[in-house]
Amino acid sequence: MAESTLRRAPLSRDRVLHAAVSLTDVIGIESLSMRKLAQDLGVVPMALYKHVANKDELVGGMVDVVVAEIDPPEHGTAWKPAVRQRVLSARRTMLRHPWVSRAIETRQAPTPAVLAYLDSVIGMFRAGGFSADLTHHVMHAMGSRVLGFTQELFTSPEPVDPAVHAAAARELAAAYPNVAEMALAAAHEDASIVGSGCDDQFEFEFALELLLDGFERLHERRWTSAARAR
């Protein structure tokens, strides 16, 4: 019957996209290849091209799948908690799929879902009474943070042998005393964080609140870019 005819679920754009997201969650975006994805789906590589135009379009579709996971906006809240909630939800999504930030940055054009998300955040500021002008600059100031990520200037995924670590730290301290001091202060501050020595979530929220407070002050003062320097 049905069982014998479909020895394997038929491909579809949706199945391809979701399989790609799951696979990339495991192997990382730089290791994703059409061949590996095809193998994962038990299919020959060229079969994928019946459902996505090419690899770039595949990645775009993957981004949209993930961005759609971001919680919808809350209605009836003031702009500040509304933006905060949305951005922190976006961040949670990005943490589930760490490759997405790089995928978004790499693509030259924003995908429809990203545009829709940005549109909704812009709408929050406008609904809060921000002028289109101020909203524009504010969105630029948020940068990628509006999507829940900051680019990490360095990522140290693998934990290292403590002895090696100590030696490296001593060397670092000699060459870069200010970096070392700061790292030490961060480590003291929160001994529970063993890895990079700092709490990424706290840093993200620190910057987010700093920006939101700054926006609030500008908005209260009816700031405008009309009298800009240059």
Added chain:
Amino acid sequence: MAESTLRRAPLSRDRVLHAAVSLTDVIGIESLSMRKLAQDLGVVPMALYKHVANKDELVGGMVDVVVAEIDPPEHGTAWKPAVRQRVLSARRTMLRHPWVSRAIETRQAPTPAVLAYLDSVIGMFRAGGFSADLTHHVMHAMGSRVLGFTQELFTSPEPVDPAVHAAAARELAAAYPNVAEMALAAAHEDASIVGSGCDDQFEFEFALELLLDGFERLHERRWTSAARAR
């Protein structure tokens, strides 16, 4: 004599690195390959491997070459103008070599020159009386802006036919009204900017000053992360 013996200047790590930077300024980082670089230098691909360990190390060396172009710190200035000057100099450097920001983000470990630069900026905050604690969070808040760039969520390099543009704009406005309104406001605000409709330099400085002002306020209030939420 000398002329006949050296029909071609001998390779060296430095020559390879500088040739790679120039070539990448032209063709872009995603088009850079060991083969093209070798051809550019009139040499066989494998010859490069006598001077750089592999492509990753090559890119690291290129980053360091560019980061070394950033102006040295000014001495005897207050922290705020000192940081501002340094960051804007970094930005000018990044604008000369637009591929560097992506190269820095892509690499997993910071290169020595980047670390040295960060060390010097950290030193500016410390010299300005910032606690190691506050300095740490402040550096995180700056993110990649400290290196003179913000990741562009979308880059539209090639100018398009006005008629096509108008049609696309109308379509955009229908689907994403808030994005469209903001874009329109930005365009009105500065008619001299024809391209993306906004002045990247202004946006960069807007966010930079917003952050620096925020840092100043926290510093004045002796802010500390000791009483943090979690």
Added chain:
DNA sequence: ACAATAGGTGTACGGCGTACACCTGGTCAA
């Protein structure tokens, strides 16, 4: 009953990073 078509297959091409064996010309100790 049959043509059309959607969707999976197989082969092949050009490009990539780079391992490995090789060669060549200059340097330096004996």
Added chain:
DNA sequence: TTGACCAGGTGTACGCCGTACACCTATTGT
């Protein structure tokens, strides 16, 4: 002077990549 050494450029080859193109096959609408 000679011969070993070796820094540095060469040639070939391997396995990976994205994807063009021709092909086959099962379903479907007429």
